[in-house]
Amino acid sequence: MPQTTAHSTQTPEELDVVIVGAGYSGIHQLYHYRKQGYSVRILEAESDLGGAWWWTRYPGARVDSESPFYQLSIEEVWKDWVWTERFPCRDEVCEYYQHVERTLGIKKNIRFNSRVVSAKFNDTLNRWVITTKDGFVVHPRFFILAIGAASKPHTPPFADFQSFKGICIHTASWPEGLVTKGKRVAVIGTGASGVQVIQSIGPEVKHLTVFQRTPNYALAMQQQKLDKEIQQKSKRLFPDMFRRCRQTPNGFSFDRYPKSLHVTTPEERLLFFEDLWTAGGWRFVTNNYMDIFSDQAVNDEAYFFWRNKICERVHDPVMQEKLAPTSPPYPFGSKRPSLEINYYDVFNQPNVDLVDLTQCEISRFTPSGIQTADGVEHTFDIVVLATGFHTFTGPYTDLKVQAADGTDILEKWANGVYSYLGMTVHGFPNFFYMYGPQSPGACNGPTCSEVQSDWIVGCVSHAMKQCFTRIEATREAEIEYRRLILELNARSLSRSTSEPTNFKGDLAQYGRLCLEVTDDGYRGFVFSSQVESRALL
């Protein structure tokens, strides 16, 4: 009988697999393990399904991926579901998750309100010892982290931050019922959340000041209502569509245009750009000329087409320069562009200002607002921090993942991230993570998570069928993978000068690499079967 821990009097459950997180990644994992008859449980910190969509409640929250691609490829689920809009809002995504529950009945395998605080590998048991905040302990053979990249909000260390007497909120924890109408509001940050909040509350607030560090090259969403019957008819194509999504650079069924911009005439490229713009969404980036990310001149041409579109919408030349500078501040499409509906129109309103933080920094917070470097004090009722997340290794700060000798994964990564395939780590056996450091980044979330999920399920099943109790990536394999990550980063127009966070190749290339590893007898992994001893636990 296993001993209980200091935290709990409960006898630890012994399971084949424990997954953390009930978003797309976690549910896809659960579905496949259950199908194969393994004992499995999801531990979810929140009280319902949906992952980030469950707690993302800021006004205007909406998916930036087109709806057919933003769903699970599980037939039982998609066959009876239709979306109402091309780019669904947060509430519709949450409703979709309830449809997943009605179809698959997964909640019985999920323990909600269970925030995992520690996970340590036990070398004797060859199992993980996982503990939640409320003292629940579980001992799975395999431990899967499916918590996404954006689970730890980033609040910049602004001077005198606590002195502000008004309401200050992060987009990750938008309070129910907060009224912005008629209020003086600041929004700091113009990333994915910032753009959506700004265009949603901009038309109704008394005054809005946007603090922008880097302009967002936001693209026209071209939102549409969707017809139920047309969607139902298109479902015969879904199996091919989902397969095709894995064969493209960004996880959608469409690809870059197989032609260089240099072999086209100015008329041809103008009409082509117009077509992509009208198609809407990310197509102006994903379907553009094949050399858009390898040739700076091509990239610049796309930038100036985009800039002209924005300048047609924004009336004031000073505002135009802030939102769409004459000189591109970074390569076009190298940072995730938002999709907008009325974002640029908001900046034509007389009650909307934009502070360009590259020209005038935030000096400090004051009891009534924010003081900038030019000495001006801006007064606000509400400050919205749309400042994003600690996206790289951030989720691992609160959820401690430890090797058998007590080494924390963040200690291991202190001098550079080493992983194998952006999913496994040497020294941390029987552990897999999804959509984290060194995983593909610039792609449709559900496609990427299913590519990884299928690979992990295959690897775990292989181990279970062969009665291996332990799988571990070799040090050599992760050194080799890191070399690839650095090489891809160096070749990319969006290369980072610091630690590259993601696999910067195409999703299709990543998928092929994972399959090669499998076909090569799980190259880079050591499998072993050690007899369990319970003596030390």
Ligand code: NAP
């Ligand atoms: P984000 O896209 O990383 O944007 C953060 C913003 O805050 C950036 O504009 C950043 O400027 C700014 N910022 C950070 N620190 C700052 C500082 N000290 N002073 C001033 N500005 C600062 O974060 P997010 O909007 O929360 O989105 C995070 C991720 O969640 C996205 O990448 C996306 O994957 C996901 N998301 C998706 C959707 C969707 O599908 N519609 C919606 C929301 C979120 P810099 O650019 O200069 O760093």
